[in-house]
Amino acid sequence: MNRFAELLDRLVLTPSRNGKLTLLTDYFRTVEDPDRGLALAAITGNLDIAAVKPAMLRTLVAERxxxxxxxxxxxxxxxxxETVSLVWPAAKDAQGATVPTLAEVVRQLQAASRSDGPKVLARLLDEADVSARFAIIKLVTGGLRIGVSARLAKQALADFGKVDVAEIEELWHGLTAPYADLFAWLEGRAAKPQRSAQALFRPVMLANAVGDSDLDKLDPADYAAEWKWDGIRVQAVREGGVHRLYSRTGDDVSGAFPDLAEAMDFSGAIDGELLVGTPSATGSFSDLQQRLNRKTVSPKMLRDYPAFMRCYDLLQTEDEDLRGLPFAERRQRLEAFVERLDPARFDLSPLVGFGNWQELEAVRAAPPHPIIEGVMLKRWDSAYLAGRPKGPWFKWKRDPHTVDAVLMYAQRGHGKRSSFYSDYTFGVWSGPEGAEELVPVGKAYFGFTDEELRQIDKYVRDNTIERFGPVRSVRADRNNGLVLEVAFEGLNRSTRHKSGVAMRFPRISRLRWDKPSAEADRIETLRALLDK
Amino acid sequence: MRASDLLHPRPEGLYCPPGDFFIDPVRPVERALITHGHSDHARAGHRSVMATRETLAIMALRYGEGFAGTTQEAKLGERVTLNGVEVSFHPAGHVLGSAQIRVEHQATRIVASGDYKRQPDATCAPFEVVPCDVFITEATFGLPVFRHPPDHHEIDLLLKSVAQFPERSHLVGAYALGKAQRVMKLLRQAGYDKPIHIHGALAKISDYYQATGIDLGTLSPATVESGGRADFAGAVVIGPPSAFSDRWARRFPDPVSCFASGWMRIRQRAKQRGVELPLIISDHSDWDELTATIHDTGASEVWVTHGREEALVRWCELEGIAARPLHLVGYEDEGD
Known part of the structure; x- marks a missing residue:
């Protein structure tokens, strides 16, 4: 239990992805079965403790x-x-008692009935030290909130076993805690677990961004083009009686989209984009956001923001794996396949005709729908490969929007950047002429070079007007201020921000040392984008 | 004599009217008795100062030889009479030279403990229980949430992380007097024998510790002479916490930011400061040490100062011990 508790303590404060991976792989390496497998289940949200409820904690601590x-x-x-883990009185006879293993803690918690749940929990807390108590409470309350996604945990497993993460993703939904077969394979002690379960995930094929001179070397005749839809990439799989809707990282999202999942009346695996609205009236990204990150979906939500799938590719039909076929052939099979599906829930992502790159560039710049973020290029002869192979598929995004904003606040970074002010909040002008004030519109912490970071850091230190903990308020008025050109992918309405807008994927594209702060953009410029 | 006639707060600090002296005054006074060398307790500019030999030496290192008009060394346990009031100094276990001050007059005995801890610390004399009528306790960590783990456990975490991330340097924030040397000593006790790199602000005090016979091993200044960043890969670097958000920290490769402090018990505190590896090592008593000490002294009355007075006063009420907050100004809440 103590090793798991220590792992949680470290993960929650380790900002860097590589640091987290090191901590996780070291844990998998040094901890034995079944503890490490149960830790993995807890981290990936696959550990269920039914009889012990968080509300018991308050009652228990009040008695003590x-x-x-x-x-x-x-x-x-x-x-x-955290409070309960700290104030819990140490049991008088706990001195020298052996701390139970994670497996033992989980066994006791899972075996507890509703009536003896509080007693079991209290005894476990008595036996544990502060860190272990915190870990036990986190197990009971669910949701560890340690900044480790299931995806990152799978990457750590891949690093640990020196295999491709796609292999883990492909197996994942056929495995159950404590994953002894998985660890045995990763340690080279046993064969790879068989894909026994049905409707498993197939690792997704991804595209590379079009680089500066990439297109010059490519023949337009070799490539198909289609719109790049800005929804959620999903994979719909149905085999036998089992159907599942997966995110691109292999998380099962069927629960969040029951309307789409129930319409999966086919046998096979389709790759596509989940969007909101109907095929004939595709909703905006703001509409899509209504359906994101929800545990339960109300009937009203299902009615007002229905989900559907725009199909890109066909990976499997009945017993036939199509992934080795060329895209041209898969596309034909897909067109015939989608025709038989519920037209309110499935449609085909249309191909975009073009003769040369200039023509394609023209349509890319003026897409027919705001939720299109560019075009995809797929070689007609490309097989469907896991990961991001260089060459067969490209994404060619619409140019980002840019705005000139003024630096308002800077916050210290983490890890390598802990001595630098590297997270910037910036604002644009609002209010009537003569009484303009800056209103914050976003925050960005990348897009600049190391040299530019040093320059901004110096600017921040030299122009600080106030400090609150790790944040500095920077001189920014009509006569003083650093103008940042900020690039972003889109704008959403926001009720949480004073400005009423929230940027998607903002980053610093240029430092405008030359530009007077008074000439930065006004909020109206951004609002106009919103109304489009 | 009523206890509050023997000692009571004045703007300058805690004052003894019959003895005409102050304990840890925050402004210059005629006569000051000083518990330990931390700057919020030991200030320069008093006409006469009485303190342990180590505390006097530390004040001289920090403020220069002329930090007071005259000085008088207090020998631990030795009774001295000042204007008819008997005083004696007893170890407080806080930092090198730290002492509690017993003040006794007409059968009333008060112990002003200054800052103290009960956990063992190889860099200073251990706390001594001095029975008294009134015990003046600090309350820096006076909340039941503060429970300091054994210090060697925290050092094990540090050394494990050093082994786990050999390409990075570990920057340990530790206050320059006491905490820094304790961390060094703990590292040595745990078998770490490589040079420990230190920030310049730690050099004088650490040298003094070594000169009094506390072996801290090889300390080398964390300066970039020739090799540069790569030399600090795998290194343990100790410096004052403020230095780590400074440009000074940039010479280290992908540093793991550590902070040795009792405040690190609270995750949000660690997060706010951007601390990646909190080390819960404190020179102050935790909740259990505070409450145990109050019982140990047998005091019938407790005065609670600098920190979270309310919880400790509440605890005393529940235990049937008279208690009240003693509002002294000028002591830093954060200094651990």
Missing amino acids: MDPVLFGYSYDYVGDLA
Whole structure:
């Protein structure tokens, strides 16, 4: 238990992806089965503890300490799980008691009935130290919130076993905790687990961005073009009686999109884009956002923002794996396949005709729908390969929007950048002439070179007017200020931001040392984009 | 005599009217008795200062030889009478030279403990329980959430991380007097025998510790002489916490930011400071040490100062011990 607790403590404060991967692979290497597998299940959200509920915690702690002292403590810490882990009185006979393993803790929690749940939890907390208590409470309350996605955990497994992450993703949904067969394979002690379950995920094929001179070397006749839809890349798989809708990283998202999942009346695997609205009236990205990150979906939500799938590719039909076929042939099979599906839930992503790159560039610059973010190029003869092979597929995005904004606040970075002010909040002008003020419109922390970072950092230090913890407020008015050219992919309406807008994927594209702050853009420029 | 006639707060600090002296005054006074060398307790400019030999030496290192008009060394346990008031100094276990001050007059005995801890610390004398009527306790970590783990456990975490990330340097933030040397000593006790790199602000005090016989091993200045960044890969670097958000920190390769402090018990505190590896090592008492010490002294009354007075006062009430906050100004809440 202590090793798991220590892992959680480290992960939650480690900002860098590589750091997290090192911590995870070291854990998998040094901890034995079944503990490491249960930790993996907890991290990927696959560990269910039914009989113990978070509400019990308050009751249990109230039986053990003065409510006034608990109140002071909770006010100070601000997090219930952490407060309880800290104030829980150490059991008198706990000195020298052996700390139970993670497996033992999980076994006891899962075996607990509703009536003896509180007693089981209390005994476990008695036996644990502060870190372990925190970990136990996190297991019970679900949702570790340690900044590790299932995807990152799978990458750590791949690093640990020196295999491609696609192999892990492909197997993942056929495996169950504590994953002893998976670890045995990754350690070279056993064969790769068989794909036994049905409707498994197939690793997704991804495209490279078109580079500066890439197109000069390519023959337009070798490539098909289609729109790049800015929805959620999904894979719809149905085999036997099992159907699943996967995200591009192999997470099962069927639960969030029951309307689409239920319409999967076929046998096979389709690659496509999940969008909101109907095939004839595709919704905007803001509409799509209504359906994102929801645990439950209300009937109203299903009615107002229905989900459908725009199909790109066909990977499997009945017993036939199509991934080795050329794209041209898969595309023909796809067209025939989609025809038989519910037209309210499935349609075909249309091909875009073009004779040469200039023609394609022209349509790319003026797409027929705002949710199109560019075009995709796919070699007619390309097989469907896992990952991001260089050459067969390209994405050619619409040019980003840009705005000239003024640096308002700078925050210290993490890790390598902890001595640099590297996260920038910027604003544009609003208000009537003569009484303009800056209103923050976004935050960006990349897009600049290391040299530019040094320059901005110096500027921030030399022009600080106020400090709040790791944040500095920077001099920014009509006469002073650093203008940043910010590139972004799109703009959403936001009720959370004073400006009423939220940028998608903002980054610093240029430092405008030359531009007077008063000449930065106004909020109206951004609002006009919103109304399009 | 009523206890509050023997010692009570004045703007300058805690004052003893019959003895005409202050304890840890924050403004220049005629006569000051000083518990330990941290700058919020030990200030320059008093006419006369009485403190342990180590505290006097530390003040001289920090402020220069002329930091006070006259100085008087307090020997631990030795009784001295000042204007009829008997005082004696007893180890507080906080940092090198730290002492509690016992003040006794007409059968009333008060112990002003300054800052103290009960965890063992190889860089200073251990806390001594001095029975008293009134115990003046600090409350820096006076909340039940503060439970400091054993310090060697925290050092093990640090050394494990050093082994886990050999390409990075570990920057340990630690206050220049006491904490930094304790971390060095703990590293040595854990078998770490490579040079420890230190920020310039730590050099004088660390040299003094070594000169008093506390062996901290090889300390080398963390300056970039010839090799540069790569030389600090795998290194442990200790410096004052403020230095790590400074440009100074840029000479280190992809540093793991560590902070040795009792505040690191709270995750949000660590997060706010951008600390990647919190080391819960404190020179102050945690909740359990505070409450145990109050019982140990047998005091019938407790005065609580600098920190979170309310929770400790509440605890005393529940235990049937008279308690009140003692509002002294000028002591830093954050200094650990």
